[in-house]
Amino acid sequence: MADIEANKAVARRYMQAVVDGDIATIEALQHPDCTWWILGFGDMTRADFIASVRDGLLTANRRVADIVGITAEGDRVAVEVRGEMTFPHTVYRNEYHNLLIVRDGLIVSGKEYMDTRAAAAAFGPAAEGAA
Known part of the structure; x- marks a missing residue:
């Protein structure tokens, strides 16, 4: 039987690691065979997901991820x-719904839903041209 409170604690630690820019904890909280699916991007391996977090979100000067x-x-x-990331040329605000499957203290899969229009406005070609 799953320990619901322990699983919620893993999710909270993961979100805090994103805020802290703690890539070691982000990696440590994921099972080696972890898979991800992100709205607008589709299926991702653990390695691809970690690279996208490291090279994307963690490059922000300031990160806020308030669990609502x-x-x-x-x-x-x-x-x-509810997230807010401050980058040199833009402030990215979005709201997310993450569905994490946690087993034995590790995330084994994740699905992330967000407003893809907010992401495109912050990072798409129009946003790059305005920078």
Whole structure:
């Protein structure tokens, strides 16, 4: 039987590691065979996901990830997050819903839903041209 509170704690630690820019903890909280699916990007391997976090979100000068809701049942943890990342030429604000599957203290898979229009406005060709 899953330890729901422990699984929620893993999700909270993961979100805090993103805020702290702690790539070692982000890596450590994921099972070696972890897989991800992100709205607008599709399936990602653990390595590709970690690279995207390291080369994307963690390059922000300031990161905020406020958990506005967390619900768990069995090994599934749903986390609602309001994020704000400050980059040199833009401030990226978005709201996320992450569905994490946690087993034995590690994330074995994750799905991330977000407003893809907010991401495109911050990072798409139009945003790059305005920088």
